[in-house]
Amino acid sequence: MDVFFDIQHYTCGYYRKFYINDINFTVKKGSLTGIIGPNGSGKTTLFKGITCELKAKEGRILLNGKEITRMSFRERARNFAIVTQKIEGADIRVEDYVMMGRIPYHSRFQFFETKNDVEIVEKYMEFINISHLRNKLMNELSGGEQQLVSIARALTQEPELLLLDEPTSHLDISHQVQLMNLIQRLNAQLGLTVLMIIHDLNLAGEYCDYLVLLKDGNVFNQGIPEDVLTYKNIEDVYGTVVITKTNPLSGKPLIFPVSERTLKQVQDSRTQNRIE
């Protein structure tokens, strides 16, 4: 497993507003890495930095040793496929939407898709199991289906790295799990390296090989989920009391929120015990 995506001393942000400072981490080839942190911790800012929507103030991001800001738009699109939360293109047919992932491979004078393009589109629609939706329009699909189509489009870009921005955020638990299983399959069967922002700590703990925990624009902690998702880290970063346990099947960490009332009851009974 070699390092192939490397973020070094990366600082970026919005004019006079919010900044992420001196971010350092690496993504190993073939890994599934998650970026976690509370609202406002800089996850989205970091994502925009990685996708070159924001300019770096300091530091650099390397893919296979090459600085990504030095790449052309087209070269970047062949290396990174990006799935964002908001899906647009309401009046586009699913098949055509997926085909748009081939744009980075088309020359300016190429107006028609090649056989190869069609094969690739078919392959990934099959893999993700959305072939039956091909003739529907994007706005006729549910949120979960749109997310799948968007991922199929990303796969046809045949990227080195798949970037996902909170892919599960608007989905119910069954769709969340289905989607995460799919991402895991992409990772395992296609050998795709995945870097994603993820809100849900339990999903992050269960599925990711490596986690980067952000707080106030800095990396607070990083490592394997078992080391990062400790109750102490979570309480420090999120400012809320939690309990962590181990998932009996996978051995991965699970996090339980503790409500105010429960917390009070526990504290009360403890004090009572002490008095007695």
Added chain:
Amino acid sequence: MQKKYLKWLLLILLFIVVALIVVIHSLTSGDLKISISDLPRLLFKNGDGVDFTIINTIRLPRIILGLAVGGALSLSGVILQGIYRNPLVEPYTLGISGGASIGVALTIVFGLPQLVGTYMLPLSGFLGALVTVFIVYSLSIRSGKIKIQTMLLVGVMVSFIASSFMMFLLSTTSSENIHSIIFWIMGSLDEPNSKLIGTTVIISVSSLLLSYLFVQPLNALRLGEEKARHLGINTDISIKILFVITSLLTGICVSMAGVIGFVGLIIPHLIRLITGSDFRILLISSFITGGSFLVLCDTLARTMLAPNELPIGVLTGMIGGTVFIVVLNRINKKSLID
């Protein structure tokens, strides 16, 4: 996929057939009725009768100009809608036509046409349009993002300012200038200078070809600017070049035929319903159909109240304004404007 291309080909043929019908209708109707069976003889053989003169020196040049101007207006409409991802923008609603008309009016008032020759009016129209695009674009950008609503409002205001300024020019200039400005504002496809018609055709067709080099950016922009960049499109440069193309087209249309509103709105909207939103078919279809539409409007304008001739902008404005309201209504229902 192959089926899709076949469908596109058939659609293009269909639009061409419609265009031919409109052209033949326009050639034959008017004060002097000409039967269809006489057309080949009149068009392709020499002759010196009245009907020959009318067809070849009056109706045909007018039709050719109509096709070029209608196509250009419709093309710039469809491109602008692609850039802004809003079906309501077009040269007229964005104030680009207004800007172009100021450019032309100023040139007439200061007597510049005589100074630089025949190409002065198209050139000044283009410059007026370019300045307007720049103003509308920079006023509607907030922290790097285009605010569609702001832009539409700015566009409408620019149109108002342009027409007020036009009044100002009219009230201060000499009466012969007034005549030529008014004549020109009303819009007409009556253009005696065949050199200018030729130039319009060349610019219009080459803009269509040029726009095809930006078919990928336009298609990718359907997903928004950020997504388009993620698909490897250099959106900034593409959008800037497309703005220059649309300004050029609008400028030349306005300087040749006056302010003709809404062609760039109705046609792309209707075509999109038929062909879908892929720009590869949308651009050429809008171009052909825009041309036919304008020729049809022009035929109506000169035959409806014959011997009087209606300004062509009147017809397109009435039809187009209505379509605008219908579209706006539908969008509000779908709540696309946020």
